[in-house]
Amino acid sequence: MTIAQPYLLGNHIQRSLRYGFALLLAATATLSHAQENITIHNPWVKATYPGQNISAGYMTITSTNDTTLVKIESDVSESVEIHSMKMENNVMKMRMLDSLSLAAGKPYKLELAGYHFMLFDLKKPLLDAQTVNFELTFKNKQNIVFKQSVKATVKNAENSSGPANHSDHEHHHSH
Secondary structure (H helix, E strand, O other): OOOHHHHHHHHHHHHHHHHHHHHHHHHHHHHHHHOOEEEEEEEEEEOOOOOOOEEEEEEEEEEOOOEEEEEEEEOOEEEEEEEEEEEEOOEEEEEEEOOEEEOOOOOEEEOOOOOEEEEEEEOOOOOOOOEEEEEEEEEEOOOOEEEEEEEEEEEOHHHOOOHHHOOOOEEEEEO
16 A cells, blocks of 8 residues: 555646646647737838937837737837827827727838827937837737837938838737
8 A cells, every 4th residue: 555655646746747737838828819919010210310319110010909009118218109190270280199009900000190109318319220129018808918029220311201211121929
């Protein structure tokens, strides 16, 4: 009987470990499927002039599922806000948004005179061809929060418009 007990105890531990591992795999798979697939196209930031401490960021964001962009951080500024611009009574008005809702499969183009990111209190001047790192925070319909890193290229105003400057550069992450 004493010889059988260690054997039974060993079987019990093995079964418990297998069960625990299976639960861990199931939880990981569930979280992976609950989060979104986000694709970022053509991320860029406007270069600054001497003494300027704000800039703007642009990109196209597409999500495979309904989700919301809730926060943006950058390594070159103290704060980043989501803004919208629209014409009202022949006056262009810019407003800060708390978040940006993304409908499944619909590309949201952050561009001049539309939705964009405002970078405030820049830590350094932004020069043509530099890289700006963003961390975008999203929340899906199940209230699961996930983040995505994006590298954006700094462009002079002259280099930022026109078809020749639309980059094929893409960030695609599945979380």
